[in-house]
Amino acid sequence: MTQWNSTMLSQIDHLLHHRFGLEQFRSPQREIILGVLAGQSQLAILPTGSGKSLCYQLPSLMLPHPTVVVSPLVALMKDQVDGLAETQIRAHALVGSLSREEQQQIFQDWAEHRVPLIYLAPERLSHPEVLEGLKHHLKISLLVVDEAHCISEWGHDFRPDYRRIREFRELAGNPPILALTATASPRVRRDIGYQLGSPKSPLIYHESSIDRANIRLGVQVTVSEREQKQRVLDAVLKNDRPTIVYAGTRRRTEEWARWLTTVVSRPIAVYHAGLPHSVRRSVQEEFGQQTLAIVVATTAFGMGINRRDVGLVLHVAVPESIAAYYQEVGRAGRDGSPAQARMIVRYHDIEQREFQLKGTTPDYSAISRLVTAAGNFPLQRLVRWELDEEDQLGLIVLAALHEMQMVTIGGRTGHVVAVTRHVDFDRTVAETIGKRLQQQHQYRQEQFRLMKTYIFGQDCRRVQVGQYFGQSLEPGAVDCCDNCGEQPAFHSQVTNPNWSAVAQLRRWRREKAELAHVSPYIVLSDQAVHSLAFALPQTLEDLQLCPGIGPVKRERYGRELLEILRPFASSAAMTSEPSQILQTPKTVAMQMFREGFPIAEVEKRVARSRGTVMEYLQEWVQTRDPDEWSSYVQRLLSTDTYRQILSAFQSLGTERLRPVYEALSGTVSYDALRVARAVFDRGLKFPPVS
Numbered sequence: 167m168t169q170w171n172s173t174m175l176s177q178i179d180h181l182l183h184h185r186f187g188l189e190q191f192r193s194p195q196r197e198i199i200l201g202v203l204a205g206q207s208q209l210a211i212l213p214t215g216s217g218k219s220l221c222y223q224l225p226s227l228m229l230p231h232p233t234v235v236v237s238p239l240v241a242l243m244k245d246q247v248d249g250l251a252e253t254q255i256r257a258h259a260l261v262g263s264l265s266r267e268e269q270q271q272i273f274q275d276w277a278e279h280r281v282p283l284i285y286l287a288p289e290r291l292s293h294p295e296v297l298e299g300l301k302h303h304l305k306i307s308l309l310v311v312d313e314a315h316c317i318s319e320w321g322h323d324f325r326p327d328y329r330r331i332r333e334f335r336e337l338a339g340n341p342p343i344l345a346l347t348a349t350a351s352p353r354v355r356r357d358i359g360y361q362l363g364s365p366k367s368p369l370i371y372h373e374s375s376i377d378r379a380n381i382r383l384g385v386q387v388t389v390s391e392r393e394q395k396q397r398v399l400d401a402v403l404k405n406d407r408p409t410i411v412y413a414g415t416r417r418r419t420e421e422w423a424r425w426l427t428t429v430v431s432r433p434i435a436v437y438h439a440g441l442p443h444s445v446r447r448s449v450q451e452e453f454g455q456q457t458l459a460i461v462v463a464t465t466a467f468g469m470g471i472n473r474r475d476v477g478l479v480l481h482v483a484v485p486e487s488i489a490a491y492y493q494e495v496g497r498a499g500r501d502g503s504p505a506q507a508r509m510i511v512r513y514h515d516i517e518q519r520e521f522q523l524k525g526t527t528p529d530y531s532a533i534s535r536l537v538t539a540a541g542n543f544p545l546q547r548l549v550r551w552e553l554d555e556e557d558q559l560g561l562i563v564l565a566a567l568h569e570m571q572m573v574t575i576g577g578r579t580g581h582v583v584a585v586t587r588h589v590d591f592d593r594t595v596a597e598t599i600g601k602r603l604q605q606q607h608q609y610r611q612e613q614f615r616l617m618k619t620y621i622f623g624q625d626c627r628r629v630q631v632g633q634y635f636g637q638s639l640e641p642g643a644v645d646c647c648d649n650c651g652e653q654p655a656f657h658s659q660v661t662n663p664n665w666s667a668v669a670q671l672r673r674w675r676r677e678k679a680e681l682a683h684v685s686p687y688i689v690l691s692d693q694a695v696h697s698l699a700f701a702l703p704q705t706l707e708d709l710q711l712c713p714g715i716g717p718v719k720r721e722r723y724g725r726e727l728l729e730i731l732r733p734f735a736s737s738a739a740m741t742s743e744p745s746q747i748l749q750t751p752k753t754v755a756m757q758m759f760r761e762g763f764p765i766a767e768v769e770k771r772v773a774r775s776r777g778t779v780m781e782y783l784q785e786w787v788q789t790r791d792p793d794e795w796s797s798y799v800q801r802l803l804s805t806d807t808y809r810q811i812l813s814a815f816q817s818l819g820t821e822r823l824r825p826v827y828e829a830l831s832g833t834v835s836y837d838a839l840r841v842a843r844a845v846f847d848r849g850l851k852f853p854p855v856s
Contacts, residue, residue, distance in 0.1 A: 234310065408458075671727075811846075
């Protein structure tokens with residue numbers, strides 16, 4: 167090792183200890199920093215909480231010109247700038263909300279290298295003053311692309327503005343680049359390399375294990391919203407640490423927050439992109455300062471949130487991909503302490519998400535309309551094009567035209583984009599863009615299919631995540647995930663449905679849907695189709711063991727379904743195939759209830775806790791005909807006891823059982839209250855049959 171290298175290493179260690187207050191580097195931070203100082207361009211995929219920021223913040227103090235960091239969120243940039251100020255390191259965030267004087271001061275500090283770090287939002291990459299400055303007096307030693315997965319059209323958070331980074335870099339004299347992200351599938355990784363590297367100068371690749379061994383993974387799929395809410399409430403009450411609840415849409419975010427406020431006494435806030443900036447900023451600050459316990463949010467919340475002690479990340483909506491899901495999961499347990507990531511969703515949510523995805527194929531007429539509008543702009547003249555408020559398609563079409571070198575995007579302010587057209591368009595332009603967007607749509611469908619496989623898969627969830635990201639991970643300890651540790655009590659000997667039966671059921675479902683003028687999933691869900699083709703039931707009693715087949719569907723379609731499945735069931739019997747009736751703990755428990763076994767015996771047989779067995783019993787009461795469960799419930803719940811509970815329900819409601827329990831002076835167990843609620847919510851008299 168040369169003396170120069172020894173000096174450099176000593177300086178690096180000195181900065182680590184005395185400027186950043188850290189004892190040692192994590193792998194591969196030192197290697198990345200040395201690569202930066204050697205002028206190498208790199209891509210680093212490091213899990214959330216692994217110290218990505220240090221990889222550019224530390225060497226920025228040793229470089230001759232400022233480091234420019236492209237970051238997708240204004241709040242994230244401001245947090246970084248504030249955090250650096252605590253370590254007496256100056257940095258600026260060049261954002262649109264600054265006054266003219268403040269922006270001029272940043273440009274002056276940049277030109278004179280008074281600050282080592284300049285943060286830029288991606289839409290500022292084509293700001294005229296930035297571009298003009300790069301041509302003359304603004305220098306860059308290192309270009310950092312944070313959340314680099316945003317550059318990939320195959321990623322879960324594609325930002326069209328990120329596609330202008332290559333042009334920005336060329337104008338800046340091709341400084342070394344450091345691309346950083348926590349999650350990238352192999353395809354996204356290749357796209358990042360293509361967008362930011364070159365055949366002559368490919369990105370040097372660093373990857374740490376994506377495994378977050380301190381986070382326990384779990385998924386629960388419920389049949390009703392009531393069951394979902396109960397499980398969510400249980401999860402929140404059992405966790406006394408900071409919690410993030412991801413609810414999908416703005417509307418559902420507000421609905422979940424309102425409900426949680428009524429059942430949980432801890433401070434709760436809502437976060438989504440539809441709220442005023444001041445409100446979102448306040449929520450971020452309060453959560454970071456530990457005055458907020460729970461945030462219910464869309465995916466807009468979490469990137470760059472500087473809170474390391476989050477104990478629970480809870481998804482009540484289905485993520486669009488494993489990559490998106492794991493990005494959000496990574497916001498738990500950043501302090502290294504045990505944490506949980508739980509997904510609690512309804513079958514209906516999964517079916518609806520799949521239906522929406524199938525129905526959102528690219529609108530060729532909209533693409534053609536946007537291309538025609540751009541094609542009518544005067545040649546070589548700057549035009550300010552105002553898009554609709556949330557016209558993501560318009561931005562994507564413009565990004566494609568820009569990459570095809572047909573237009574130049576001069577900058578964006580809100581929904582107004584500066585565009586210069588360079589060539590005439592022909593009719594093939596819209597077709598080319600349409601085909602490209604169709605490929606992206608098919609890719610999103612495949613990503614959701616993998617998400618469903620993860621949800622319903624019985625293999626270790628940690629192993630499944632590793633396979634998605636191209637890494638070989640081993641199952642962790644007993645608390646690794648809900649599929650590890652104690653194995654399920656019952657396993658079917660058949661791992662796949664009868665695919666011929668699936669095809670036949672789908673044809674029947676389509677015909678029924680066309681006659682009723684409804685979507686096929688309304689007639690029968692995919693989950694129900696697969697469970698039928700897996701179980702091949704031969705009687706109405708067998709039919710009701712299949713998830714997704716409730717009393718109404720059994721009554722309406724039961725005999726038709728059995729007729730469809732009879733040839734396949736007979737074929738299985740003739741070939742001596744094992745019985746395919748679903749043997750899960752839930753179905754076995756329901757069969758034992760039907761046969762009159764005491765709850766203690768059911769617990770022992772299915773190897774599940776009392777609480778879980780009671781949930782099976784409630785579902786049995788909620789979804790089956792009263793003549794099936796009436797006698798069993800009457801042995802647990804006398805008519806007089808039910809009348810007392812009924813009176814309490816009528817005055818106190820059924821949302822929370824504690825007030826009812828206290829009103830009855832603790833004389834009725836919670837188990838009895840839960841069963842009574844299941845009866846009460848069905849609007850049945852008790853005893854329900856004469």
